[in-house]
Amino acid sequence: MTTDFFDLMENTTGVRLNDVQQQAVTHTDGPLLLLASPGSGKTTTLNMKIGYLLLEKNVPADRIMAVTFSKAAARDMSERFDRFFSTLTNEKVHFSTIHSFAFKVVREALRKQGQAFQLIEGNISEDELKKGFDGPDVPLHKKFILKKLYEDTNGSQISDDDIDELMTYISLVKNRMVAYKDLDKIKCTVSQAATIYKAYERFKKNHHKLLLDFDDMLTYCHQMLLDDAALLSNYQRQFDYILTDESQDNSLVQHEIVELLAGPSHNICVVADDDQSIFRWRGSDVTKLLQFEKTFPGATVLTMSQNYRSSQEIVKTSNQFIKRNKDRYEKEMFTENPAHKQVEITSMKTYDDQLTHLMEQIKQTAPNDEVAVLYRNNNSAVPLADKLDKAGIDFYMKDIDPKFFKHWVVQDILNFMRFSYNDQRVDVFERFHTKCNAYVSKAQIASLKRGRVGDSIFEVLIENGVPDYQRKALKTAKKLFRDINTMEPHRAIRTIRKKLGYDQAIRKLSEKFGFNLEHLNGILDVLENIASGLGSLKGFADRLKELEQLVQTSKYNKNKSALTLTTFHSAKGLEYDKVFMIDLVNGVIPSKDDMDQYRLKDTGPMEEAVRLFYVGMTRARTDLELLTYQYKGNERVTESIFVMNVRKIVQPAVKKSKPNRHVDFSDESLVTMDDIELGNKVIHRKFGPGLISDYGGDSIGITFDGVGYKELVLAVCLENGLLQKAE
Numbered sequence: 001m002t003t004d005f006f007d008l009m010e011n012t013t014g015v016r017l018n019d020v021q022q023q024a025v026t027h028t029d030g031p032l033l034l035l036a037s038p039g040s041g042k043t044t045t046l047n048m049k050i051g052y053l054l055l056e057k058n059v060p061a062d063r064i065m066a067v068t069f070s071k072a073a074a075r076d077m078s079e080r081f082d083r084f085f086s087t088l089t090n091e092k093v094h095f096s097t098i099h100s101f102a103f104k105v106v107r108e109a110l111r112k113q114g115q116a117f118q119l120i121e122g123n124i125s126e127d128e129l130k131k132g133f134d135g136p137d138v139p140l141h142k143k144f145i146l147k148k149l150y151e152d153t154n155g156s157q158i159s160d161d162d163i164d165e166l167m168t169y170i171s172l173v174k175n176r177m178v179a180y181k182d183l184d185k186i187k188c189t190v191s192q193a194a195t196i197y198k199a200y201e202r203f204k205k206n207h208h209k210l211l212l213d214f215d216d217m218l219t220y221c222h223q224m225l226l227d228d229a230a231l232l233s234n235y236q237r238q239f240d241y242i243l244t245d246e247s248q249d250n251s252l253v254q255h256e257i258v259e260l261l262a263g264p265s266h267n268i269c270v271v272a273d274d275d276q277s278i279f280r281w282r283g284s285d286v287t288k289l290l291q292f293e294k295t296f297p298g299a300t301v302l303t304m305s306q307n308y309r310s311s312q313e314i315v316k317t318s319n320q321f322i323k324r325n326k327d328r329y330e331k332e333m334f335t336e337n338p339a340h341k342q343v344e345i346t347s348m349k350t351y352d353d354q355l356t357h358l359m360e361q362i363k364q365t366a367p368n369d370e371v372a373v374l375y376r377n378n379n380s381a382v383p384l385a386d387k388l389d390k391a392g393i394d395f396y397m398k399d400i401d402p403k404f405f406k407h408w409v410v411q412d413i414l415n416f417m418r419f420s421y422n423d424q425r426v427d428v429f430e431r432f433h434t435k436c437n438a439y440v441s442k443a444q445i446a447s448l449k450r451g452r453v454g455d456s457i458f459e460v461l462i463e464n465g466v467p468d469y470q471r472k473a474l475k476t477a478k479k480l481f482r483d484i485n486t487m488e489p490h491r492a493i494r495t496i497r498k499k500l501g502y503d504q505a506i507r508k509l510s511e512k513f514g515f516n517l518e519h520l521n522g523i524l525d526v527l528e529n530i531a532s533g534l535g536s537l538k539g540f541a542d543r544l545k546e547l548e549q550l551v552q553t554s555k556y557n558k559n560k561s562a563l564t565l566t567t568f569h570s571a572k573g574l575e576y577d578k579v580f581m582i583d584l585v586n587g588v589i590p591s592k593d594d595m596d597q598y599r600l601k602d603t604g605p606m607e608e609a610v611r612l613f614y615v616g617m618t619r620a621r622t623d624l625e626l627l628t629y630q631y632k633g634n635e636r637v638t639e640s641i642f643v644m645n646v647r648k649i650v651q652p653a654v655k656k657s658k659p660n661r662h663v664d665f666s667d668e669s670l671v672t673m674d675d676i677e678l679g680n681k682v683i684h685r686k687f688g689p690g691l692i693s694d695y696g697g698d699s700i701g702i703t704f705d706g707v708g709y710k711e712l713v714l715a716v717c718l719e720n721g722l723l724q725k726a727e
């Protein structure tokens, strides 16, 4: 009977399940943890398991609960199910996310209690958000409420970056079910985040209607199921079988809801790949998976490690790469797919060279090849979109982020430029006066606003009487603004950054308010990149508008374009013939924060970055190219340690008998980023033995036995193989 089922499946779908997959399908009763490698047929197996329950065990569709991580995944599962089974059964299983299930539970329970409630998260227009907080038609929205509570607590407006960070923090706290007393254990750079969170919870409860955000659905649902035995048993009786996909991305509260529902029969099948868990920063939690056999004694654990997606080389390299993580289930991914070509590493001199090389490669791809460019940060896509558009190449952008164009740094630069057309405009100058070294105070701005118009504001200020140092600064600023107006936009941006003091200003702001300076500088670099080659400031402003439009509309190119641009995060679950992973430098992946935490012995963020890189690598079917560079603008950067790891895998170590001027990066004795830890002993080619006593990202401080303490440029040391491990 069972064999017939697999024959039938093979005839219908063309896929013959392997032994482990078949075991997973036929193990229907009792708890099952299905640990799967990328491309090992998780989704295929889960779908066939559902088909098996329906066709072989005659389970009615509405007694099966199939849970996916996102709405998109639910749609994808549903489409695949239809493709496989529409000719075989009329039964239709409903695929849902835990959120939508939780909302159903909460909604029904609250209605029964006669408790009015309102959702405060989801789509809301920017115009709505601008409405007043206390007016009669108050727009109740999570972001809006938090902005107001931040203002009440800190007495200033919250930045776009901080509001995102605050929302992530609150989500994390709720998903991990952190008690109020433990809030200080959760890191957040937003000032008074815990106080704002508590105020937010009070606000929602004290409103005349109960206000609920997305995470509340989970916490309320969980609490309701715990508190109300009848309610829990009602839902438990509704489902005989529970299957969850992508469980590595479930948070603690989500795991607990599923566990409650699975009782008392424990017919639960959990499919997960802990190596692809990339949302821990917002609360996903794999400890539950690692404890699965404790939670469900006697549980069966199966490992699906045959990869059906990628070539020999890609599977071997990524399998080796992920082993640098310690906090994981041991698995050996393998494939019977043919060999194709080795994973390529392309190291260019500059960031611009990387873009040029990438464009050439994209132009050379065969018309039917599915190609993707993957990156960690959305900002990486903007210069690329610019170049592709200029070359007339269509692309599909998976996760558009128009926030870039609205970012205050972008707006600042546009305002500097706008002001250069007319230096009488106090209204424009006011928006950036604290970020320009003309040292104009708030009081001076107020007096300018009260005074007459019709003259350069710099002249007016000088006429009104200013101290000597400021007179000089005002004269210089006046001249620079006049010059900027006639410059090419690329030079204008450099002048704003270097001569008008913008770089210095944002550095100070970052120190004061904890902004991520790397991110801000990254935005400025992108602007310079877009500006290069353009002739006028107006042309630059227009190009930014065009690009914003282009990025927005690229989401409609899904089926038109063979080229996809996406972040590593959004590439999860997808596959392409050719994958380019770009901007692989330290500071991006791993990020500075990942490296800093690692040095402080918190390996969590670094391991998450490794998994992210691994998700990227395993998207490729046949061709995988890793791209890196040594200079971004004038800044020296270092190749990502992950690229170094991959290089070691694809070019195994060759021990050298004597030092060679040509640096062999596969030489195991050379110090790499991995070895940079305070207290480690090293030997410098020129200065001899020493101890790493300081490390600041770009520089490294070493106390040498002979010449004492020296601060060295890290990139120079690593790239030239100047440091060797001492033991």
Ligand SMILES: Nc1ncnc2c1ncn2[C@@H]1O[C@H](COP(=O)(O)OP(=O)(O)OP(=O)(O)O)[C@@H](O)[C@H]1O
Pocket (backbone or CB within 6 Å): 015, 016, 017, 018, 021, 036, 037, 038, 039, 040, 041, 042, 043, 044, 045, 273, 308, 309, 572, 573, 574, 618
């Ligand atoms: N037994 C099999 N024989 C041949 N092909 C298979 C088999 N199982 C799965 N596949 C194929 O392997 C590919 C990957 O399968 P699927 O998308 O289900 O993997 P996945 O584990 O969900 O991937 P990921 O986790 O990396 O997103 C699909 O094209 C699928 O048809």
